[in-house]
Structures are given as C-alpha cells and as structure tokens.
Amino acid sequence: MDARIINHDNSSRLRADKFVSVTDEQARPSREEAEAAVRTLLRWIGEDPEREGLLDTPSRVAKAYSELFSGYHENPEDVLGTTFEEVAGYNDLVLVRDISFFSHCEHHMVPIIGKAHVAYLPDGKVVGLSKIARVVEIFARRLQTQESITAQVANSIQRILKPRGVAVLIEAEHMCMAMRGIQKQGSSTLTTTFTGAFNEQPELQARFMTMIRT
Incomplete structure (x- = not known):
C-alpha cells in the first residue's frame, strides 16, 4: 500500500478551524433551488430527471447533503466547552x-x-x-x-x-x-x-x- x-x-x-455558518440567509439558495441544481446535473450527464427512478432523486440528494455537510453549522467550542x-x-x-x-x-x-x-x-x-x-x-x-x-x-x-x-x-x-x-x-x-x-x-x-x- x-x-x-x-x-x-x-x-x-x-482556514475554517473555527465556527462556520451562513450568516446571511438571503445568500443561501433555497431547498427548491438546490433540487433544481440536481436536476440540471442529471440532464448534464445524459439522464432524464423525469423518469420514474429519478423523480425523487433531487429531494433525496438535498436531504443527504444537509447531513453530509452538517459540519458547517456546528461549533467545536460548543463540543469542547465542558x-x-x-x-x-x-x-x-x-x-x-x-x-x-x-x-x-x-x-x-x-x-x-x-x-x-x-x-x-x-x-x-x-x-x-x-x-x-x-x-x-x-x-x-x-x-x-x-x-x-x-x-x-x-x-x-x-x-x-x-x-x-x-x-x-x-x-x-x-x-x-x-x-x-x-x-x-x-x-x-x-x-x-x-x-x-x-x-x-x-x-x-x-x-x-x-x-x-x-
């Protein structure tokens, strides 16, 4: 190996060893905009986002991303404070x-x-x-x-x-x-x-x- x-x-x-958060909610895309971006990517790779197996994929991806990248909204100070x-x-x-x-x-x-x-x-x-x-x-x-x-x-x-x-x-x-x-x-x-x-x-x-x- x-x-x-x-x-x-x-x-x-x-960079980013301290708390990171989105302070301006106006600058953060909406859930609907995130899902639209996923549909765009699906079309870009040659897929049809309207086919049955992909109908719920944009929603699933947005939900998964909120979990996979949850560290942007967590603070090490809170964790190590006690x-x-x-x-x-x-x-x-x-x-x-x-x-x-x-x-x-x-x-x-x-x-x-x-x-x-x-x-x-x-x-x-x-x-x-x-x-x-x-x-x-x-x-x-x-x-x-x-x-x-x-x-x-x-x-x-x-x-x-x-x-x-x-x-x-x-x-x-x-x-x-x-x-x-x-x-x-x-x-x-x-x-x-x-x-x-x-x-x-x-x-x-x-x-x-x-x-x-x-």
Whole structure:
C-alpha cells in the first residue's frame, strides 16, 4: 500500500478551524433551488430527471447533503466547552485512536474515507472522550483536504482546551484518486500535526506513533 506523509506544525492557522455558518440567509439558495441544481446535473450527464427512478432523486440528494455537510453549522467550542478537573492528578497522554470518518474532497466533491488518531497532554483538565471524536466529525463534514482536517482538529483542541500539546494523525483513502484520474485503489495518505510539547519533545511524537501502531 502506497502512503504519502505530510507534516504540519501549528505555525499557521488553516482556514475554517473555527465556527462556520451562513450568516446571511438571503445568500443561501433555497431547498427548491438546490433540487433544481440536481436536476440540471442529471440532464448534464445524459439522464432524464423525469423518469420514474429519478423523480425523487433531487429531494433525496438535498436531504443527504444537509447531513453530509452538517459540519458547517456546528461549533467545536460548543463540543469542547465542558471539561473535568477531577482527574486524580492524571497529566499523561490521552489518546483516542481509530476514529472512523468520511469527508468529501473540496476539489471533486467525492469521498475521503479514513481514520483519525488524536492525542493531547492535559493541563489540569480533561474532556469527554466522545468529544474528541465529535470534533473530527465536525471538520470532516465539510468540503475538505486531508491536510486541512488534520490541522483544524489539532488547532481547535489546542486553542479551546489549552493542553500542553496535541498530536493528530489521519490516514485516509481518497476516491478522487481511486475512482477517477489515476484510478489507483488502495493508496493511502498520512498527515500529521503536532503542537506544544509534541513539537518540543521528539520522544513524545515517537511514543504517540508507537501507541497508535501497538
């Protein structure tokens, strides 16, 4: 299996790592306009949107898109806002690994399917483990690149929780490579972002990688 590894530090903040919402409802197309756009695409590919099997497709696609891209209307601050300080003095690494996710490539709007591994070093407080997975989900349910998701997850956790450091590794297969273009199935891409102590202490990065693979 081929793999491409990309590493980011937190020296620059990638776009969309904060809350994204449509503030001007007048600028947002209506449900009817979205469905009309789907009918246009059906005609463009050579289909007849009036045939029986496609009559409800525009409505189904609009409904599916509202779920697939729900991350535009969710806020990582809300997810990570509740923390716990009664941790019996625990201050070692917390790792949530094998967080399955799917996203969509912002270049071709086809799926990205993968797993995220997220760790942080608490600084007196921890967050519910499911909240880490939820942050991954928020950013995955947007048009994305894998590099952006990786940095956005790490930067959000660092900014909101303020731990001593964050480590994120994402491995994913991109359907824009598997289904079109070069059409290479089974090729995976690995991306990483490290902040704080993980950047300052290479042994922490090594430990993180070892715990993922163990």
